[in-house]
Amino acid sequence: MLVNPLTVLMLRREAEKHFTTGYDGVVLNNAAGGAVGRLVTANLSNHDIATVSLVRRAETAQRLRELFPEVPVVVTESPDWLDAVRDLIGGRTVGAALDPIGGSLSADLLDLLSPGGTLVVYGRMADEPIPLHATALLDRGLTLRGATIGRWVATTSPEQRVSDTRTACLMAQAFSSQFHAAAIYPIAELSDAIRHATKPGKAGTVLVRP
Numbered sequence: 001m002l003v004n005p006l007t008v009l010m011l012r013r014e015a016e017k018h019f020t021t022g023y024d025g026v027v028l029n030n031a032a033g034g035a036v037g038r039l040v041t042a043n044l045s046n047h048d049i050a051t052v053s054l055v056r057r058a059e060t061a062q063r064l065r066e067l068f069p070e071v072p073v074v075v076t077e078s079p080d081w082l083d084a085v086r087d088l089i090g091g092r093t094v095g096a097a098l099d100p101i102g103g104s105l106s107a108d109l110l111d112l113l114s115p116g117g118t119l120v121v122y123g124r125m126a127d128e129p130i131p132l133h134a135t136a137l138l139d140r141g142l143t144l145r146g147a148t149i150g151r152w153v154a155t156t157s158p159e160q161r162v163s164d165t166r167t168a169c170l171m172a173q174a175f176s177s178q179f180h181a182a183a184i185y186p187i188a189e190l191s192d193a194i195r196h197a198t199k200p201g202k203a204g205t206v207l208v209r210p
Contacts, residue, residue: 005168018095025093
């Protein structure tokens with residue numbers, strides 16, 4: 001299953017648009033405990049790109065600290081989480097934030113971006129829209145971008161898709177430890193699998209077998 005590595009490849013490209021030689025900035029990685037989020041952390045760390053992991057629950061944060069002890073984690077359920085992120089960032093630039101959630105949390109991520117930064121939304125887990133006033137973009141020159149596998153298919157050449165797929169395969173092999181199953185359900189229990197996949201605090205990927 002190469003969707004996750006391909007998604008990470010897209011997100012890294014978006015983030016790298018803000019990097020220059022000697023860049024000492026930070027990428028905010030929302031929902032960092034999910035399958036894509038963990039791959040983002042592993043892949044960006046491998047490219048010497050600093051990240052701050054954002055998760056909803058304390059138990060997810062503890063798991064991530066065990067997996068990536070060098071990467072700071074902030075729990076967004078905490079009422080002072082925005083201040084905690086700002087303290088971690090210090091004077092560094094926040095050029096990009098990666099978000100599969102949407103909704104009000106996306107507006108908070110925009111607020112954390114440095115002038116000229118980009119919020120990359122690659123999912124829509126939240127039911128509510130992103131609350132956004134034009135001044136949030138205009139006054140600080142921010143960019144809001146969407147990234148999906150569908151867009152990747154539609155906007156890349158066949159040659160690029162072949163190259164990206166090869167890179168995704170190498171990524172999957174290099175970070176195979178990040179691919180673990182939360183549970184495996186038979187197809188007859190599909191409804192249980194769906195409930196598990198959407199359960200808060202889920203760790204790993206829910207698989208369905210014939």
